[in-house]
Every structure is written in structure tokens, then in C-alpha cells.
Amino acid sequence: MSVHSEPPDDPDTLREKIIGLGETSLHKSYYPELQSRLAELERFRALLDQTHDAIFLIRTETGNLADVNASASTYLGYSKEELLATPFSGLLCPRKRAGFAELLRKNRDISSGFRQTYIASLVSREGREIPMEITVRFVAFGGDQYMVAIARDITDRLRTERELKIKESALESSTNGILIADLAGTILYANPSFASMFGYGEEGSVAGKTLEAFFADPTIGEKITGHLLDNSVLVKETIGLRNGGVPFHIHLSGSIVQNDAGQPLCTMLIVMDITERILTDQMKRETYTQLGKNIEQFAILGDHIRNPLQVIVGYAEMIDDPLTEKILEQSCRINGIITQLDRGWVESANVRQFLRRHGDGAEPPAQTFVRISTTGEEDS
Incomplete structure (x- = not known):
């Protein structure tokens, strides 16, 4: 009795068996899980690329970049390939490079999970310095030591802090x-x-x-x-x-x-x-009042002097005496002095009126402001 052999596999079926995708492959059961893991990694990578923070994976041993996200390229203007060919210290502003090298040296053998945050500027392709808040964390993958640096652009924050500082200084001073x-x-x-x-x-x-x-x-x-x-x-x-x-x-x-x-x-x-201003205004008002009283007193005194003087002149004209002419002469002089006093108080009154009209402070003009009465109502 002849034994019938299985028909040979076609090339496609054989290829699927070799790579583990055939119906009888022992690895077939792991493929869905592999696909799931790859999809998960792709989603995670997409999330990293969408974040506004620039993320750098740095080899601790050399300081070279092992990986970056899309935001790092966007901020600095380099392609991913150019960044991976550049050591991370080359992206830092010159004054911060020595500090970064010291950070790597001190923490090269540190346990995984160490975290530190500091402020430094990254330099773009155009040479523009971008202030960043950089959080670094040391991690280990497969026995290799890495540093993850997450850089956040703080340009707006620094500007806001500067504006607040100026405003605070203005208030304080x-x-x-x-x-x-x-x-x-x-x-x-x-x-x-x-x-x-x-x-x-x-x-x-x-x-x-x-x-x-x-x-x-x-x-x-x-x-x-x-x-x-x-x-x-x-x-x-x-x-x-x-x-x-x-x-x-x-x-x-x-x-x-x-x-x-x-x-x-x-x-x-x-x-x-405004205590000094109020006291000055009060003094001006008192002075102004006293000036008015003095002007009025000058006018009264002039009349009081002129009335008896007229009597003296009348009696002198009625008598026949060699001294009459002398009396009339001196009376005329007194009348002239009184006339000068009259002009003086009239001029003073005119000055008073001028000050009142022009409000130079001798009589402070009425002030308008909101006044809250004891009843809680507003008065002008």
C-alpha cells in the first residue's frame, strides 16, 4: 500500500510559517499582543510629539542625544537627524555648558529616578537664546544610563514676572x-x-x-x-x-x-x-479775611480823620490870624495823606478782587469731590 505524502506548501504559505504568521505557527498567539504593544508605543510617541515641552533622551556616558520629540525640533529649528548628531551640551548657551557637564559627572552613577530642575537657555539654529525650565531625571534602560531632559519655554513667564516686578517696584517706591x-x-x-x-x-x-x-x-x-x-x-x-x-x-x-x-x-x-495743604488754605482764608477787615478799617479811619479835619479848616477860615494860612497849609497836607491812604485801600480792594477772580490761592476756590454723608448718601 503506497503512502500518500502531504502536498508541498506553496511559497507564500512557507514564508508565513517562517516569520510566524502561518496557521500552524507556534508564534501566532503572540502576534496580537505584539501589535497591541506597537500600537501603544506609537500612541505614546504621538503624545510626546504633540506636547509643547521639548523632550531629550541623553546618554549619560557620552552626553549625546539618543532621541528627541517633535517639539524639540520645532523650538530649535533643527531636524531630528541634526539633533541626534549634536551633543546636548551643544544646544545649551555657552555659559551653561560647564554646569551641565558637572551635572553629568556628579550624577553618572546615581540611582535611577533622581530629579532636578534648573533654568538654562537653549540656542536655536538662528542663534536665538530661548529661556527654558529644564527638568532632568536619570533612568536606566537595559543596563544603560540615560538622562531625560524636559525643557519648557518660559519666555512668557519671565516677561510676566519682569512686568510684575516693575509694577511691584512702582507700588513700593x-x-x-x-x-x-x-x-x-x-x-x-x-x-x-x-x-x-x-x-x-x-x-x-x-x-x-x-x-x-x-x-x-x-x-x-x-x-x-x-x-x-x-x-x-x-x-x-x-x-x-x-x-x-x-x-x-x-x-x-x-x-x-x-x-x-x-x-x-x-x-x-x-x-x-493733605494736612499741610489744608492748613495752608486755612491760613490763606484767615489772611484774606483779615485783609478785607484791614481795607474796611482803612476806609473808616480815613473818614474819621477827614471829618474833624474839615471842622479845623472851617474854623481856621473864620478867624483873622497870621497863623491861619499855616493851619490851612498843614490841613491840606493831612488831606493829601488821607487821599493817598484812600487810594491804597482801593488798590488793595482791587488786588483782593483780582485774587478772588483768578484763584491764586489767597482765597482757595471751592473744591468739588465726592463726599459720603453720615447717612450713607453721596453729596457733591
């Missing part, structure tokens, strides 16, 4: 007192000028107090907050209260600080000590 309070009236910040103006040693000692502590009328603080919430701005003159209970005149201008959505966040007050 302002000669006017600046106060920031929450919507309940609790002080969040006071600059040195405010602390000094109100008799506090340090601006920090003001924080936490309420607005009512800084006004002679303790109800003013609550009224200011309420007014600002309704009207957003405030201009007011009132009486402040120094540490220790000493009152003094202040000028306030306030506003509401809002977020991008227009919601109120806090209140800000700018305070000026």
Missing part, C-alpha cells in the same frame, strides 16, 4: 500711600508710604486690619467699600487716623480691581496726606 483690601474691607497689602503715613513701622503690620482702623469716623471704611462696589471709582477728602489716634487730613482716590470677566476682586485706595 510710590510716595503716595497705596492700600489694597478685599471686598470685606480687610487689608491685603499696604506699601511703605502708607505704613509710614499712618504711623506704622512696617507695611506688613498693616495687613489683616480693617479699613475702619484708618479713619477718624470708623463707618467711613464700610461706606467706601460699598460706594466702590456701586460706582467703581471714588474721590474723597476725609480725616484719617494715625496709629495712636492722631487725626490728619487725607485725600482718597479709589477703584475696584476686576478680573478678565469683569468681576470685582478687591479694592485699591491711593492716599495722600
Whole structure:
């Protein structure tokens, strides 16, 4: 009886068996898992390429790049192939290269998982320095030591920090007192000028107090907050209260600080000590009043002198005496002096009227500002 042999496999079937894809392959059961792992790695790689952070895989032994993500190429303007041919230190600004070499030297044998963050600039193809916050972590793959460097562009953050520093310096150096309070009236910040103006040693000692502590009328603080919430701005003159209970005149201008959505966040007050101005104005008003009284007195005194002088002249003209001419001559001189005094007080009155019209400060013009009455209503 003849034995029938199996028909020979065709070339395609044989190839599938060799590479493990045939129906009878022992490796066939592992293929779906392999596909799943490869797909997972591709997804992970896609995520790394989509992140805004530049990621570098660096060989610790040599400092050369083993891999980079797409963002690294985008930031620096190099292709991936060019980056892989460049040591990581060559991408750092020159002043940071020595520090990076020292970091590699110190941590070459460190255990996997060590992490450190520092600030350095990476240099693009065009030579532009890009400030980066670089987080490095040492890891091991298959017995080889690597360093993963994740670099985040902090150009906008540094610009914002610089702008905030300038604004903070402006607040700190302002000669006017600046106060920031929450919507309940609790002080969040006071600059040195405010602390000094109100008799506090340090601006920090003001924080936490309420607005009512800084006004002679303790109800003013609550009224200011309420007014600002309704009207957003405030201009007011009132009486402040120094540490220790000493009152003094202040000028306030306030506003509401809002977020991008227009919601109120806090209140800000700018305070000026106007005690000297108020006292000067008061002195000018008193001087002006006294000037008016003096002018009026000059006019009265002139009349009081001229009336008896007319009597003397009348009697002198009625008598026949050699001294009559002398009496009339001196009377005429006295009348001339009185006439000069009359011109003087008239000129003084004209000066007074001029000062009143032009408001040079001798009689301070009426000031217009928002005044909060004790009933809580606003008056002009």
C-alpha cells in the first residue's frame, strides 16, 4: 500500500510559517499582543510629539542625544537627524555648558529616578537664546544610563514676572500711600508710604486690619467699600487716623480691581496726606479775611480823620490870624495823606478782587469731590 505524502506548501504559505504568521505557527498567539504593544508605543510617541515641552533622551556616558520629540525640533529649528548628531551640551548657551557637564559627572552613577530642575537657555539654529525650565531625571534602560531632559519655554513667564516686578517696584517706591483690601474691607497689602503715613513701622503690620482702623469716623471704611462696589471709582477728602489716634487730613482716590470677566476682586485706595495743604488754605482764608477787615478799617479811619479835619479848616477860615494860612497849609497836607491812604485801600480792594477772580490761592476756590454723608448718601 503506497503512502500518500502531504502536498508541498506553496511559497507564500512557507514564508508565513517562517516569520510566524502561518496557521500552524507556534508564534501566532503572540502576534496580537505584539501589535497591541506597537500600537501603544506609537500612541505614546504621538503624545510626546504633540506636547509643547521639548523632550531629550541623553546618554549619560557620552552626553549625546539618543532621541528627541517633535517639539524639540520645532523650538530649535533643527531636524531630528541634526539633533541626534549634536551633543546636548551643544544646544545649551555657552555659559551653561560647564554646569551641565558637572551635572553629568556628579550624577553618572546615581540611582535611577533622581530629579532636578534648573533654568538654562537653549540656542536655536538662528542663534536665538530661548529661556527654558529644564527638568532632568536619570533612568536606566537595559543596563544603560540615560538622562531625560524636559525643557519648557518660559519666555512668557519671565516677561510676566519682569512686568510684575516693575509694577511691584512702582507700588513700593510710590510716595503716595497705596492700600489694597478685599471686598470685606480687610487689608491685603499696604506699601511703605502708607505704613509710614499712618504711623506704622512696617507695611506688613498693616495687613489683616480693617479699613475702619484708618479713619477718624470708623463707618467711613464700610461706606467706601460699598460706594466702590456701586460706582467703581471714588474721590474723597476725609480725616484719617494715625496709629495712636492722631487725626490728619487725607485725600482718597479709589477703584475696584476686576478680573478678565469683569468681576470685582478687591479694592485699591491711593492716599495722600493733605494736612499741610489744608492748613495752608486755612491760613490763606484767615489772611484774606483779615485783609478785607484791614481795607474796611482803612476806609473808616480815613473818614474819621477827614471829618474833624474839615471842622479845623472851617474854623481856621473864620478867624483873622497870621497863623491861619499855616493851619490851612498843614490841613491840606493831612488831606493829601488821607487821599493817598484812600487810594491804597482801593488798590488793595482791587488786588483782593483780582485774587478772588483768578484763584491764586489767597482765597482757595471751592473744591468739588465726592463726599459720603453720615447717612450713607453721596453729596457733591
